[in-house]
Amino acid sequence: MPSVSMTVNGKAVSGDVEGRTLLVEFLREKLRLTGTHVGCDTSQCGACVVHVDGESVKACTMLAAQADGAEVMTIEGLAQGDKLHPMQEAFRENHGLQCGFCTPGMIMSAVDLARNNPDPSEKEIRDWLEGNICRCTGYHNIVKSIKAGAEAMRG
Amino acid sequence: MTDQGIGASVRRKEDLRFIKGRGKYTDDIVLQDMSYAAIVRSPHAHAKINRIDTSAARAAPGVVGVLTADDFAAFGGLPCGWQVTGKNEQPMIEPKHPILAEGKVRHVGDPVAVVIAESRAQARDAAELVEIDYEPLPAVVDMRSALEDGASVHDEAGDNLCYDWELGDREAVEAAFRKADHVTTLELINNRLVPNAMEPRCAIGDFDDASGEHTLYTSSQNPHVIRLLMGAFVLQIPEHKLRVYSPDVGGGFGSKIYHYAEEAIVTVAAKVLGRPVKWTSDRTEAFISDAHGRDHVTKVELAMDKEGRFLALREQTLANMGAYLSTFAPSIPTYLHATLLAGQYTTPAILAEVKAVFTNTVPVDAYRGAGRPEATYLLERVIDLAADEMGMDPVEIRRKNFIQPDQFPYATPVALTYDTGDYEATLTAALKAADWDGFEARREEAKRKGKLRGIGIACYIEACGIAPSNIAGALGARAGLYECATVRVNPTGSIQVMTGSHSHGQGHETTFAQVVADRLGIGLDQIDIVHGDTNKIPFGMGTYGSRSIAVGGAALSNACDKIVNKATKIAAHLMEASADDVVFENGSFKVTGTDKQVAFGDVALTAYVPHNYPLDELEPGLEETAFYDPKNFTFPAGTYVCEVEIEPQTGAVEIVSFHASDDFGNVINPMIVEGQVHGGLAQGIGQALLENTVYDNEGQLVSGTYMDYCMPRAYNFPNFTVDHQVTACTHNPLGVKGCGEAGAIGSPPAVINAIVDALKDYGVSHIDMPATPAKIWRIVNGGMAAAAE
């Protein structure tokens, strides 16, 4: 079995994986970082979004081996200790979640959007969320959260 | 405590763990020595199983066991929780629903064998090696021909009829139709939906041979009911030896109410193998193993006098049950559907005729709204069509037929008595918010841009908090429909509430705590809500049908009353006063007319440290339980207005605005209630525009993944505007009605009414859901072609 090494949330980790092991399986099952969720098997829902070398990636669409040597950030790595990331804070403030299952993927996706486009319009947010499904919220409050989160990230 | 109590938009207590990725969903749980199950499912809609060869699978790497129907021979099938009696006292046909298929498979996805291995990947690999010799049989797919089909899904139901049921006064309806000035007739389909909670179902079985206790972790909306059904009817194990625990659950919308085969499978397998067994559905598997929703074909007729007053309504519905009866399935097209056919109107006579049919498809059961969306859709569509035929305004025809505020309580001809409502109030608010009067100008403006614009209205009513038990029982429910709450005041004054309601996104940890904060004057951070674990909570009925606040919240309120009552007696003792003179205000007990007072926390401590305590009059401790069985349903209602713009070249529909005015009675947390409305609207609009479950003629599910089933995404919706009016429920202590399903009930007809309005120049009187661009394009372009001829 090939072995992979990467930095996850600032910590060096390594492990043996089968060639077919997906990044999301490595994170959830080997590292027990269960904040990254699996909502589908066709790469459509975005519950699994993490950052790999600073960009949002669907962790169900990438092999663990492909992330060898990469910097990976998951939802668990976003807050600084007790201090929430502004995007996390914004989701909380704006009721941007209900069951919370899509939320980690939404937040990771939103952080990437705001980094690339610090002042996204409502339409840009909705278009950016094309790869993320939420079944609970109707998106209204997610869009609101992302707008507020992006604003807070601008500082 | 008003900044935290009832009526305050408090931020949710549960959010912190979710936004940090620290929620604990069933699949996040890993037990020592856990093994993994993969389920071999039927690729055929209908087939005989001649032989199952598991030898290759057993020999595959990592495999620790393979189970087939023979391993479950000692157990019962999955029980149906609702018995419907049809016309002429004919009981419904209730064929066995085996845990694993016995001799025949009856839908694509029917579970046939289970492979358990050291890892999930090994289990899946080995599952491919189970060889099954199937002999395909003719499949019954289209429910419209199912009753004459020749082929049958079950031997017990040769003609595929599960029940033939009727509600209403046939003679009165026929008489009214005879004297009607106008009759409007409409045939429509309520499309089959896949609930698609984002968390796929998951179940873990564990068995402790020292204590003889089974534990089932399952992503369920009602753990106690699963324990009851599985313990008593399927596995026949004593209930107290079975713990069912549903931790964080990633959405349900009804699909996680039911007792599913996988729960029994992992529970049995864990005992057989002597180690924990986990099964996690993937999405493709969810499409063929989670119960689906809706799926009605209906003909509806509305009889009117010449002023447009409704004289009678008659409908005939074919309801698809799928291949087996899921836990609540028979109640959906019957009691949960036909009893809402009066809507907000004074229609004096109504007749509903429902035939439920078996087909070789996934079982159909309650999905957000469960019966009420189907009723509302046919009613609000036929009313719009009637208005059009009568040359009346769609608002005026509704207004003319509304039940008036002074007519409550109002007994409908279909078995319900509405307690309160003010339909004019929600209508007026919605029309104003949506600028109904300004629409024609917007339509003209759109026309100049080459777009077709339409506006649609729907006035819905729903029945929440199904109850009371004696009525539910008379209607065929095999369970009681009360709820429980235990309020445990700890010695230091903090509070744990054990509730039978289950939160899977609804925010109970906040809302329920607000009720307690309000009643007991305690800070929210001092209150924890415990739910989902049968070893911790009293026997409860779970969460579905918007029952949590109306029934569970009411139980909680009553338990708080008992706490205050007992605490008042303790306080009276402490202050050497008569309990009659002690009042509880803002967290303190006071003797009226004096300055004597004692804080709630001191009373709590006294209850547990009874050094100075009236032990001859009162027991120590401060913990109370209430079971609440409501007197009636609650009846939320409202008006929704949808405005659409259609691009004639492509048929694409854009919802340009959507407004919801609801009456949910008293509201505990407006922010959470709005969120619930948004979510419901998205599911209803999803049904109207995008979602559809398609089977081919052989019974293969064509729309079986997110690539083929159109899930609503952020760009499909506008920002919704919502508001609420209040008429308090008259028969529960909080005056609440419930809000979870409304959005999904009221929005489909509002959307379709708007689309039909936009297309009225093309001679369109109806369009079936989902109103896809392709369908609309054909109408517009067919219409254009016709116009050019």
Ligand code: FES
């Ligand atoms: S799990 Fe990765 S997109 Fe759905």
Ligand code: FES
């Ligand atoms: S909050 Fe439940 S899926 Fe988004």
